[in-house]
Amino acid sequence: MVLCVLKRRLLRSSSCAFMGRLQRQSRGCVYSSIHGFSHEEIREKLQAFPGGSVDLLKHDSGIAVLTINNPARMNAFSGSMMVDLKERVSQLENWSEGKGLIVHGAAETFCSGSDLNAVRAISNPQDGMKMCMFMQDTLTRLLRLPLISVALVEGRALGGGAELTTACDFRLMTSGSVIQFVHKHMGLVPGWGGAARLVRIVGSQKALKLLGGALKVDPEFGLDIGLADEVLEADQGAATALQQAENWLSRYTKGPVPVIHAVKKVVLAGRELPLSEALRTEKEVFGTVWGAPANLQALASKSKHK
């Protein structure tokens, strides 16, 4: 018995070290100085474009709410909001009790993409690339959080706002809402990682239509192509869209924190890694929950899965 416990502890410590490496790697994420990416340099440049905020509220339930808050500009991202977003993602990476995340916009609309005033000021290729790398890095880290995340889409999610919805695990759309990748109308393609994630969500054929046609995705169309996971009807009694979203998400975040984190990590591995690596990661993650308190408690309770 002692040998078994020691073996489990050794496995758990090695798998924690492995998962720590994976987590640090994912935090280091996509770009570094070898790509000409200087976090401090672009951060300073973006801070020069103030306005709005990205607010984070963490609930005892383990579900946090991230609010894109710039209603005067249809929640468009100013430069300082891009910096805010990275800071909130960093806070969430360190939230040990977190299980779920809802991303939504203030004033019942989602996000209108980049603030066009800021875009005009950084329209030179060098600065555009730096903003692109900054936001790709941030949204990749958002998607890789050990939390189950939902984009609650009310009103409009346009351009970078549409891309932001793809950086969450799920998308819930309210009646009358629209997701639209308007980039083509601006002579652009997605620059915040939205194209790469959209292909993984709906497949390359549908992604090509959405981007090539800058198609408006309403809730019905979103469900049909797999971009939306649920449509929230307005007449749900007194429950606001946010409360409905929290109810929806809580189905998947119910349970011990380590188990919810493990669920997200094995799905992330399956989604991002080649099969052999994904299997090895699954084994490592399995080692952190096998014989852990939640597992032993379930075994002791002889729970029936009705």
Ligand SMILES: CC[C@@H](C(=O)O)C(=O)SCCNC(=O)CCNC(=O)[C@H](O)C(C)(C)COP(=O)(O)OP(=O)(O)OC[C@H]1O[C@@H](n2cnc3c(N)ncnc32)[C@H](O)[C@@H]1OP(=O)(O)O
């Ligand atoms: C990588 C992608 C990324 C990038 O390339 O950097 C982008 O996301 S580029 C931006 C893509 N987004 C857009 O092109 C959306 C532009 N906005 C609109 O199409 C419309 O505003 C709307 C969102 C459809 C809403 O239209 P409407 O209901 O008619 O309201 P208004 O147009 O009057 O908007 C109210 C108010 O908000 C300002 N606004 C809206 N969007 C932006 C934005 N993206 N940047 C800056 N300001 C924005 C708009 O100018 C109005 O302000 P006032 O003019 O001061 O009243």
